[in-house]
Amino acid sequence: MENSTRGTLLLIFLTISTSLATITSPWMPMDGNNPTNSYCLSWRLAIETNNVRAWRIVPLQCMRYVEVYMLAGQYDRDVQLIVEHINVYLNEIVLPGDGMDAWILDVDDTCFSNVFYYRLKRYGCDPYDPTGFRTWAMKGGSPAIQPVLELFNNLIETGFKVFLVTGRDEETLREATEENLNDQGFTGYERLIMRTVENKKQSAATYKTTIRKQLMEEGYRIWGNVGDQWSDLQGEYTGNRTFKIPNPMYFVP
């Protein structure tokens, strides 16, 4: 080979190597060696472990990271793995079978996904917009999160009474929420418990604790409690096991 050709080859090799090594491919965002992705991975871990609380918006530099996380497969795999571990736990339970075995599921971003709404809100880089969200929720078009739908069906087949507990407003959103659940295959639950006038001003954690306390007082055993927010899972009467579904798009206090 001539020297000039050899030089050209070397140049091409170096160019390709460098560009591939430093590229921020939109579909490889979990790469911790890119400083932005590494930061966003740390940030995501910090919010998911409840180390960072009361955050209002996603850091702007993580918008693309969150988009890719939510849509390119990692979120799906994260949820799938959690549901697999819930199934391991379920297999250990021997149900008394007196009809008082309860399981609690949150609704938004637990049973069904609002990622297509949050896409319009830059995946959480825009602040919470209650009017915008209500308009979205009224449409009832949120798609099921498939592994959670499978869990839901599994729970009902196993003999659990499934209680859906949501911070959504009873008065304005019951019909749309029921329809959305029904359309997506969430049928056969025991109750859909929504926020009424009495608990409108409570934080999600207080409201949901109140609801769980009422269920306990009715005699239910809460075997499991699944939600995408720590406010679903903390407080009192949290249930025998809690499971946190990922959500890097918003925080509910």
Added chain:
Amino acid sequence: MENSTRGTLLLIFLTISTSLATITSPWMPMDGNNPTNSYCLSWRLAIETNNVRAWRIVPLQCMRYVEVYMLAGQYDRDVQLIVEHINVYLNEIVLPGDGMDAWILDVDDTCFSNVFYYRLKRYGCDPYDPTGFRTWAMKGGSPAIQPVLELFNNLIETGFKVFLVTGRDEETLREATEENLNDQGFTGYERLIMRTVENKKQSAATYKTTIRKQLMEEGYRIWGNVGDQWSDLQGEYTGNRTFKIPNPMYFVP
């Protein structure tokens, strides 16, 4: 350029592109598009959020992932971000200044790191070895986790009484642990509380809850509680805020 040379160039280009696109570079393990890394990332999230509990060993396929996570920077950045958020919280606190403001830190893999011990245990792919760990701990050679050392010094300067609460055995490990802490710059803490004969059979969660309860009864306000295990942070009297330091190498019940 001759056709054959052009062909060679194309071949080299394709070879390099393909190999770089599919390579599992040991230093790019956070890439979620590699199936193994994607699984290990899901697994790490699941254990850090306490969704997966009582796990005995790291999945073998994640050994290299955990190694790279611990040693190539992401772990350091994760801890750094948590400490930054602890500092945000600290800046909001107005201390009464009566000498009863307490902060709790765990010791192993919170104040100092045992990663060089766990390297010999395949980063947690081998099961827990109490004798091996005691031998390691007796040497007192665990290096400080730098951001936590900075937090420690900051807490003491701010006026907190820092209580180090560890599951290590009082009788056999006090001297080595005190020396290790001292050598690494952890000086000026209020007490190093270790496991005595009385609480030897308790789970870490029960033992640590007992200790925190005693501190509360002495009149201390526990402003913060930092540990690498959920058993450091759950139970009763957990403190006003808890912070989970990552640890994908082992689980303490």
